[in-house]
Amino acid sequence: MRILMLGNSLTFANHMPQTLALLTGAEVVQHTRGGARLSEHLNPKTKLGARTQAALRDDHWDFVILQEMSHGPVTSSKSFFSSAERLCRQIRENGAIPILYATWAYEKGSVKLTEKGWDYEEMAGKMSAAYSKAADENQALIADVGQRFYELSGTQNLYAADGVHPNEAGSRIAAEIIAAVINQYKEKQP
Template sequence: MDVRILMLGNSFTFTNHMPQMLAQLTGAEVVHHTRGGARLSEHLNPRTKLGALTQEALDKEHWDYVVLQEMSHGPITAPSSFFASVEQLCNKIRENGAVPILYATWAYQRGGAKLTAKGWDYDEMTHKMSEAYHKAARENHALIADVGQKFYEMSDTQDLYAADGVHPSELGSRIAAETIAAVIQEQKEKLR
């Protein structure tokens, strides 16, 4: 039986056709429920188009993995919503028989306009984002694809950001797909 992956997120997930990259890397069928700017809480709300779609998919279809990606700065600017949404989604995902994976995203580009406008420090944003995603993964026994950490380690030598300093470049999306694929591969090997 083919592996099926459902990705819940926003433009950080769908930019540069990242779900297709993940499908190529894993050989899985990858479906994404995304909308630019969407928060995880929207996937829990059946009164929204995205929420209705996600709830139906989790109730009626089989998935092996469900990848969760919060709105870019959500884990640090709306932590209570982030932690509550991850918990509820992880419970729903487990009821489905699937494994939840948190797709931990990155800080805005160092020196970029968006980071400056928020008045944040690059290292601080990276640390807070990582801390929030790791805490959510621990508390919910979810796997974590720490793409943000990869960006942190590579951004000085690689062009990982789109021109807006927020979204991933094509290479950034490829690294995200490779990081998620590696987590899935590692999980499969543990289950052998």
Template sequence: MMRILMLGNSFTFTNHMPQTLAGLTGAEVVCHTRGGARLSEHLNPSTKLGAQTQAALRDEHWDYVVLQEMSHGPMTSPERFFSSVEQLCKQIRECGAVPVLYATWAYQKGGGKLMAKGWDYDEMAHKLHDAYHKAAQKNHALVADAGQRFYELSAAQDLYAGDGVHPNELGSRIAAETIAAVIHAHKEKQL
């Protein structure tokens, strides 16, 4: 059975998204998440999450490892983001798995959180897109661009939870479908 490890935070675990991904792929999906976690935490064995992730990458078999950075991390801390992706992709390859970057979305257009930060919706969307794609290219990783899907669909469909940051159930479903499609396409190429 295919095994997928997901490393991330609430954008990964909200609305039972890993279970949805398992249903779409037929894989066993394991999650190492904590609300607000950054990818750098998964590299730090002195944290609970880091110790768990480091042991899983060292001792278990995975087919795909999905990486999701804290929502605005690729934009506000790009050096930390690129460094964490590089180190994790190296470890993922060493254990024989394929890294997948789960590119997330800009905060809801006109939403309170976006306004409070003083950010522009289009600018946030483009910066996140560019950072995830650059990191994927540099590290020969797959990219599941849920952020682009949100950008394309959110004018016509409500994809956000009440906080204007997290996905609602439909948003999580679209994220899971985006990740599943990338994994299916990669598996087809391997045949």
């Protein structure tokens, strides 16, 4: 099994792709850059975009995981939905299954959350709604890591010191949820 992960630092933090490889037994390749948006993966004029476009055109994948920049689904929703649609189409043309890696709201009380002028529940709700809508519109699977962060927010610290990135426990939960989505999908196949 081969998995391609398209994302940014929320994907590669704490060696999460390697953890996913251990959990699934798959070869996991990551095309990531800190701060990258999904739209960059569509742009062959960028280094990251050229790599991704070549990989989707020339290589075989079983699953391709899409992760948008941390607040992109809320602040740049038009670009997020358009990029998700175009990438999901390319992923299906490749013969792979698209999975949206739904990320989380910034940590309660964090500087980044305050800077955006949001409260935690508002950002969590908007992130979840955007990823769910993109998954529904594109018949993609969803690994709703953000929802799990929300459920555990009162009992477990899943954030790095910046209140944006996951700590090791957060990255482990992300890998476990993505692996579970893949395994559930595979179990349903004839």
